[in-house]
Structures are given as structure tokens and as C-alpha cells.
Amino acid sequence: MAQKPSIPKGTRDFSPVEMARRNYIFDTIREVFRLYGFRQIETPAMENLSTLMGKYGEEGDKLLFKILNSGNYLKSTDHELLNAEEPSGRLTSQLCEKGLRYDLTVPFARYVVMHRNELQLPFKRFQIQPVWRADRPQKGRYREFYQCDADIVGSDSLVNEIELLQIIDEVFSRLGIRIAIKLNNRKVLAGIAELIGAPDKLIDITVAIDKIDKIGIDNVVVELRERGLSDDAVERLRPILAISGSLDERLSALSSLLADTPVGVAGVEELRAVVSGVESLGMKAQLDLDVSLARGLNYYTGTIIEVKALDVQIGSITGGGRYDNLTGVFGMPGLSGVGISFGADRIYDVLNTLDLYPENTSAASKVIFLNLGADESTVSLKAAKMLRASGIAAEVYPDTVKMKKQMAYADAMRIPFVAIIGETELESGTVTLKDMEAGNQEAVALDDLVARLS
């Protein structure tokens, strides 16, 4: 009868201590978004599959979690499809109308189009919600995880890029994580493709050179040849991939190499404007140009942004860029946008690895009143009420059990103060207050308790 319970693979429970730490991250990101005038929205966990399908490539379609129709889900299915060896996409769409959101970007685009008449452009929104992917679970990769996105749509000014980079700098500076921000621009990539005489191979080039960090320049060259690039084109590409020096030097070198491609020059100019804008405002983060940065996603049309932690070996912890046709697929073309997405789960791993949580990131009350009987706990409940009215988290041990057991609870919960009201204290109108860290205790008048613990 009794089952041994478990949770689906790739999902997690979060304990009180883990929640306190996660909330510290979410609160930090939310506060910085708010300071920059971004406004929060939320969208439903379930979207129509017609909204989600075809937006993440063929692989993405497979990784969507699909929700079985309610009621008689067999009614509109095709018997031939049902009796096939393998389920077809058509059968799946007969069985399921809805799916769980895969990211926050497509639901945001859907939101903008549906609410176009209420929205004031430019629209600066942020969104912090979980997403679901039927990926094979592995270390650091989950089937349910949070994204924290900020986007501006309806403005193509580079001021937006500058502010998003400031937000990245501010969030990681508040969290105490040292980072490098890598920048690139899709127009630079287009310029490169044009320069080497393979403008139609832009996607092949970006996909291949995106791997330069992982597999090295020589393997990238092999891959580019396999993807049909001529020897001549590959040789023209090499000097660009080998650009070195300071950020300014690299921008200059790139500018010279791309001088004959107007789109490439435009890309370098945008990079320069963003870099100089950010630098004039002051940045803690290290800023890098990385012409191999493409972030796989082919919807970026301008600036591309990626953030790496300097002190922990982990994938990118934030990314983003400019896109020019996010809402086109939903019938609203020509809306430019730029956005970033903080990877809360990886940031959580980085903070854990570096042990960077502030001291007060715990889930504990400030004080617990031990329970020594009915009359005593009545007074404790009143004292606790008084403390809470002053914003001090207080609890009363509910059961009149052995003091040792109650102290063990206080200790395990890491509650900093234990308040004892027994017979003596009842008579004298005091409370014995034990400082759990220092180990000492003192008698405090009930009326002074709020001041003592504030």
C-alpha cells in the first residue's frame, strides 16, 4: 500500500536553506532590474503547442514537455497513427494541445503580440520563472530550471545594450562574483563571411567557430572544410581568429581586416560605441571581444553577449543579444529587441563553490521561546507577538517537552537566541535570553526585549 516516493529525474526539491540562498540570487537580480526601470510580467507555465513548436529547431520540438489532452484524448486520433511503430508528430499534436514553456523568450514574444494594443513602446520587461526541457539530465543540467530575463523591445538604440551590460556588471558585483563579459556582433560575423567569400555559409561558420574554445582552432578549421568552405576561405579566416592584444587593439585590427565589408564595419562601429559607452560609466567586470562568439542561436542580429565566471570552471552564466524579428513569426514584423538571461542555477553553483553567501542568508528565526508549560507559553506568545510587530522573526516551541529536545531544535535550526520563560521569569516579568553563538545568557525585562533583539 505505502509507496516509497520519489521525484521525476532532472527535477529538485529545494530545502529552506537552499531556498534562502536562491532567494538571495533572485532578489538581487530583481532589485537591479527594478533600479533600471524594468517591469515584471509572468506568463502561464502551459502554452499552446502551436506557439512553441518550430521555434527551437527540430531537436527543441522533441525536448518540449507535452500535456495530454483532458477527457477522451483518443477521440480525435487517427487509428493508423496510433498503431504505428513510432509516434509521429501528427499523432502527438492530436493527443496534446499544450506544452510546458521551454524558455522565456518565445512566451515573451507571444505576450508582446497579444498585448500590442496595451503596450507602450519601448517595453522594458523582466521575467523570472521556471522553464522545462526534456533534456537528458546530467550534472548542472536539469529538466526544470529558472531563467531570469530582461529585454527591451521597440528600440534599436545602443543605449539599451549599454544598460544591459551595466545590469550584468551590477548584479555580479553585488553577488561578489568576478566575471568576464565577452562581446561580439552578428554584423561582424556577417562581414567575416562576406570577406572570405562565403556569405551563404554564415550559419555554418558561426556554428563551427562557436566551438573554438572547446575544440581549438585546428579542429574548427577541419569542421569548416567539412562544411564546404574552400581552402582559400579558411586561410582568409585564420588571421581574424588569431587577432590579439588589448580590446582597443583588437577592435582596430578587426576594423582593418573588415574594411571592405560595409556590414562588418558597421558591426565594429556598434561594438566600439557599446564598449566606449560602458567604459565611460565605469565597469568592474572585465570586457572582452570574442569574434568566435555566436551563441548558437541564429536569431541574433546585432550585439552578442556572454558572461563567464573567472574563478570557477563552468559554462556561461549569462547571455544575450539583439534580435530583430522576434515577433515576426506571430504576425508582428520589424520589432527590434535586445535582452539578457541570467542562468540562476549556474549562478547558484558558482556561489556555492566560492561560498559567497552573506552571513545572514539563512532561513532561521532570530529567537525561539522554549515552552515550559501552558501559563509560561501564553506569556511567550505575547512576547513573540511584540517582537514580530517590530519586524523580528520569532517562534514559540509548540510542545511542552524536555528542554534538551527543545534546545536541540534551536541548535539544529541555527536560531541565534533562545528565550526562556519559566516560573521564576513569570514572577519577575523577565525572560532569560541565551546567546547561542557566544554561549552566555542574561536576564532581560520583558519590556526591554524588543530593544535588546533589534
Added chain:
Amino acid sequence: MAQKPSIPKGTRDFSPVEMARRNYIFDTIREVFRLYGFRQIETPAMENLSTLMGKYGEEGDKLLFKILNSGNYLKSTDHELLNAEEPSGRLTSQLCEKGLRYDLTVPFARYVVMHRNELQLPFKRFQIQPVWRADRPQKGRYREFYQCDADIVGSDSLVNEIELLQIIDEVFSRLGIRIAIKLNNRKVLAGIAELIGAPDKLIDITVAIDKIDKIGIDNVVVELRERGLSDDAVERLRPILAISGSLDERLSALSSLLADTPVGVAGVEELRAVVSGVESLGMKAQLDLDVSLARGLNYYTGTIIEVKALDVQIGSITGGGRYDNLTGVFGMPGLSGVGISFGADRIYDVLNTLDLYPENTSAASKVIFLNLGADESTVSLKAAKMLRASGIAAEVYPDTVKMKKQMAYADAMRIPFVAIIGETELESGTVTLKDMEAGNQEAVALDDLVARLS
């Protein structure tokens, strides 16, 4: 090609203003939970169907959203079941291993059992997350909605009931909603069943008398007869349903009527202890005894709590009670618990109806800098950075477009101050600050801006 997007019926998007209002509710509830020493957990949106099925009755099983297995979901299905007219439960469990959580109580029970070795009892947890039900959507009933639950497990002390009632009182007092808290006790219901000679009909009695508010005492009597209660039993029940007077008078009357049933007397004693405990601490909310209160759910074993708004016609906005065997079904018997659940969506409706949001519940920045050109916006970006460092939300209009358009944006966003840095201001190191509500404007030195807007 372009689709007209929509969202699944019964689900909602939340706009920035709606989010600000919802966050006001969640933040209020979360802060009160925290002050009482409750600690937050989160559980995954998806649970194994084996965890969820059979916990909410036959109807509940149908209302679960089920997630189609990934990969070849036809592989382990039974062809006979696939070709049936109607899908069977067995087929559904072959197609789906996982479902979306239906409430926060069952996942909490599952959590307690899975983490029993890490938990310190009593465990005071709160949880604020969405739940999903494939109910027929209607006004005020959604397929995705939030629950805000606080429970204590591992303690049968009535101190817990008292604190939960204090929490209810505090939350609604902070929100400005006048409420009545209805109380009952399952033992009183058991006493009544025994008194009228129908102890085996306890469930029938509770289900029927739960409807007394909706259908009236006479129709409840008809229903009780249909459920097999004798005329004699029904006549014994009438005086109990007709008890009136003050809370104390009603408790006394009930005590006399139930004097011959030990379980009934125990129930009245628990009610008395809870009421007197709460009253000695002081309560803003009106406290009522309601012997017709059963809350449908048959897992309550002691105190039963339900909250009604006094100034709006709407169903219960919070409910809860004590249960004694929540974790038994997962192999951990004998753990007593008591909990409450705030219905955030109904509370949202009440606040909207009464227009009780505080003035500052908006999603807006405090100030927006207009964009009059590249040099000007560089100075604006610096000034905005300075303001944000002091915790003041500020934004810079990203595009250099007509001032009228920028002012229209500021107005639509309800941003209280507009800051203008043009050529004159650049030269004098000032900013022209326009108070959008008062309509006047003044020149402020850049260095004084933080102080002026603090």
C-alpha cells in the same frame, strides 16, 4: 505563416501592474510567515503520477494535467487499450509517468517523507507556488493559480492552531481586508454523528451540512434523508444546526448537547482552548463557530478553519485545519500536522474590488531622463547610475526621438518625475526636473539630484 497567438483557456498573462499588485500580496504573506518562523521550500512542478493519483478522489484524478512520456511513448502501450472507444486509466498511465502538481499539500507530504532524515521536527514550512487543475474554467476559477500554504508537522500542540490564526489575522489586517474566521472541529462533527446514532454516516453528514449556507437547512435535511439518515437522527441534528448566540454561548450550548459523547466534548474543549488562546493575544478578525463547516476534505481530524471576506461576496479566501495522517500513504504514519492555505487569486479579486492597494503599488521607475542627443544621454546615463546607487529606480529613454513622444511614454508609465538634460543643462551642470503630478518644474544641480529625489 504568421499565427495569431493565444494562451490555453483558464490561464492568464500578468501585466506589470498586475504583477506589482500580486507581489504586494505574496510579499505580505511571505513576510508574515517569516515573522512566525516558517521556512520556505519549493517542490518541482512535475511529480510522478504515482505520487499524485488516488490522493484527490476519482474526480481529482481526472483533473490532473498529465505529461506525455518523452521519446517513443507508444512503445509500452497496450494495443487493445489504444484502440478502445475511451481511454482507460491503465492506458493513461502507460502514456504518462508524470503530472503537474494539483495542490501543495501532497507534494509537501511527499517532501517530508523523502527528506525525513534531514528534517528537524516540528517542521514549519511555507510554500508559495502555482498549481494546475483541468477544471472547467469560469469566473474566478483558473487552470493555473497560486497557493500560499503554511503547515507545521510533527506537533499536536494547539499552540500551532493559535499561531496560524494569528497569521491569518495579521495577513488580512496588513492587507486591509475585514474578515470573519469560521472555526469548527472534526471531533465535534464526530460527536454529532455519534449523538444522533449514525457514527458510520460521518462523511455523509459532513458533506451534507457543509452545504447549509448554500442550500439552507431544509434542503440539507432532505439530502440527509436521501443519504439514509433516519427521521429520528435528523430531528436530533436540528437543534445543533440551530445553535445561536455569542461565540461563548454557542460553545456552551454545543458542550451541553454533546455531553454524552466523549469525542464531541474533546472537540469542544479544543475549540475553547484555541478561542481563548487567540482572544487573550488580541485579534482584529471576527471569530465564529460554525458547526456546519467541514470543508469537504475528509482528511481533517481536528480544528477546521475557513476565512470569509466581510465586504465582498466571494467564496472562502483562506482555509485549513489539522490532519493526522498526511504522510501515511507514503509510508510514514502517525505524523500530526496542521496548516492553512491562502487563496492568492481570490484575495487579489477582493483587493481589486475594494481598491485597497497602497499608493506605491505600481511598477514604475521614480524618474526618467529624456534623451536629447548622444552627449546629453551620456550625462543622463551617469546621473541615472548615481540615483540607482542610492536605491532610486531610474531609466533613460533610449532613443533620441521627439520630446512629445518621450513625454507620452513617461505619462503612460506613470513615472512621477521627468529629468531633462539638454544643451543649457549640460553647460550649467544642472537638470530640469519636472514633477508630473504637480505639473511644475525646477532646475536642480546634478550633485543635488539624489537628495532631491530621495
